[in-house]
Amino acid sequence: MADTVLVVADLARDLIEAGRTLIRKLDSRSVRFDVAFWLMDPENGSWRLHLGASSVRETGSLALYEKVDTILTEMGFGVRFWIGMVTIEDLRSKLVQALISKLGSAESVDGTRLDYATVNGVRVPPCVLYRLSPEQPVGAGNASSPRRRPSSKATRHAAA
Numbered sequence: 001m002a003d004t005v006l007v008v009a010d011l012a013r014d015l016i017e018a019g020r021t022l023i024r025k026l027d028s029r030s031v032r033f034d035v036a037f038w039l040m041d042p043e044n045g046s047w048r049l050h051l052g053a054s055s056v057r058e059t060g061s062l063a064l065y066e067k068v069d070t071i072l073t074e075m076g077f078g079v080r081f082w083i084g085m086v087t088i089e090d091l092r093s094k095l096v097q098a099l100i101s102k103l104g105s106a107e108s109v110d111g112t113r114l115d116y117a118t119v120n121g122v123r124v125p126p127c128v129l130y131r132l133s134p135e136q137p138v139g140a141g142n143a144s145s146p147r148r149r150p151s152s153k154a155t156r157h158a159a160a
Contacts, residue, residue, distance in 0.1 A: 009045035011038050018081045019049050023130055023138045031067045036130040049086045056090040064088050098122035104132040
């Protein structure tokens, strides 16, 4: 019988800080996202920055993608961090709703990392959180070592 080993590909520190910088720049230009977090695709180990806003439901995401792309281009990361690594969504997905319900009222989640957690019955792949509500600040955080959320907030599963 074959054993299953879960491997978590770490998100590079410079990308954690670049995401944080992008969100602060968007905030300063009044392009505010309610939810922002990196999420790993367990199929291939790649990471995507998820940005969520309630306005996506009414106005769509195209204009927001253009604004994010403009700032990413200004930041000068090239292919290291580009618009193809960004997902803009509304706030209705099961994953987003589970995270908001469990951690959205926290004072801050900036820098918190969850690895294969189950939150309100929803399986959460590895993620690094910036904010889960518009009131949560995205500040300096701790880019060198994301905080791992204790199991009291989410049921953690084995990760190797």
